[in-house]
Amino acid sequence: MTSIMRRAPLVLPLVGVVIILSATTDSFLTSGNIENVLVAAGILAVPGLAMTLCLAMGEFDLSIGSTVSLTGVVCCSAIIAGQPAILAMALALAVGAVIGLANGLVITKLGVTPFIATLATLVIVRGLSLAYSDGHDQIVSSPALKYLVGGRPLGVPMPVVLAIIATISAWWTMNRTRFGRWVCAVGSNREAARVSGLPVDRIRIAVYVLVGVAGGFWGLLISSQLQKGNGQLGMGFELDAITVVVIGGTALLGGRASIVGTVLGAVLIEAIRNGLNLLNTPPAYQRISVGLLLIAALAIRGVHRVGSDTAPAAAQPATAQEVAR
Template sequence: MTGLLRRAPLALPLLGVAVALALTTDSFLTGGNLENVLVAAAIVAIPGLAMTLCLAMGEFDLSIGSTVSLAGVVCCSAIIDGVPAPLAMLLALAAGALVGLANGLVVTKLGVTPFIATLATLVIVRGLSLAYTDGHDQIVSSATLKYLVGGRPLGVPMPILLAVVAGALAWWTVNRTRFGRWVCAVGSHREAARVSGLPVDRIRIAVYVLVGMSGGLWGLLISSQLQKGNGQLGLGFELDAITVVVLGGTALLGGRASVLGTVLGAVLIETIRNGLNLLNTPPAYQRISVGLLLVTALALLALRRTPAPAPAVREVTA
């Protein structure tokens, strides 16, 4: 039991929140509501898993929320222009990958810090999304796009199935592949990894491309739900993606990744949001709750890193 809690420290808080909501609301434990929680958690967990690699590398990507809007705009605009939906969805993923590639090149080749580089990309990509649509909704009616969220292969909602596949791939990458070990090595000590002969720049670029593609898929899922693309979609989503990773225990300074922790972090956040909805809490307070969770997680990480005080040395006199 102790080993399980060490690997999944969010299990107890998640259980506590679930019990509290079960006691204070009548509909939390209904099958439909629990499925809604898992679907929402799956949609957040997918980009969170890519962000897990980024944080394990000691970096982060603030532009993922803007990538959500760009991907939705690209996909829906292409469908409106007569492009087949599957191809439009591939174009959206390619747009996300290009954003990630741009971030990776700016960070590695120009030496711009990730915070500044991805903050600039956040603004630029958001502007591109708004300019491309002239600020208007790109409304579609596509059964193929709708299947991303509404489909139920084998009776399982598609977002949950996608999250399971993404989680399995992320776990395998982190724990069983050379690339996963390289990512954590770069996060532990970048210069030492470079001296050891690791292709540090290529690793960093690859991770940013993965984050960009995950942002593209996130945008497709949101556009699938709403059946529209809009330059305003994805506002603040970067906070969600980073929060689920930090809550899950991935080291903010790099060197360690927790795939299971990220998944549980997504479930915890969406459980809290769902509970606040059931309790008729205004949306503004839901954003506040996510911010408070992030601050709490960062505080706990800081406490873990604080070294124990050295024992006092008594002076011995002859």
């Protein structure tokens, strides 16, 4: 039991939230509502898993919310212009990759800190999104785009399927591949990783590209839900993506990653949001709840930092020689 709680610390909080919301609302535990929670959590988990790699590397990307907006606008505009939906979605993902590549190059080649670099990208990309859309909704009616959220392969909602695929891929990457060990090595001690012969700059760039692509995919999912793109979409999404990773147990300073924790973090946040909706709580309080969760997670991490640093964790390299292999 202790091992399970160490690897998935959100199990008990999630159970507690479910019990409380089940006692205070009549519809929380209905099958339809549970599906709504899982769909929303699936949408959030996909970018959260990419952000997990970034935080495990000891860095973060504040521009992911703006990436959601621009990629959604690009996709919907391309569909309106008569492009096939598949091509439009591929174009949107390419835009996300370019944003991530730009972040990685600015950070590694120009030496700009991740906070400043991605904050600048947040502003620039948001401006591009507003300029590209001219401040108007890009409304579409595309069955192919709609399938990203509305599809049900084998009866399972498509966002849940995508989240399962992303979770398995992320877990395998962090626990069974050399790249995953390298990411954690960079997060543990960048200079030691460089001395060990790891291609540190290429690793960092690759992770930012992955985050950019995940942000683009997030934009496609949101546009699929709304059937539109808008320059204002995605505001504050960077907080959501970082929060699910931090509360899930990934070390904020790098070196460790909890893939399962990130997924549980997404479920927890969406369960709380769903419960607040059922209780007719104003939307502003949903943002407050996310911020409070982040503060609580950081506070608990600070209190238990010594114990957390000595506890075994997934994807933590043992030695520089092992990582270099």
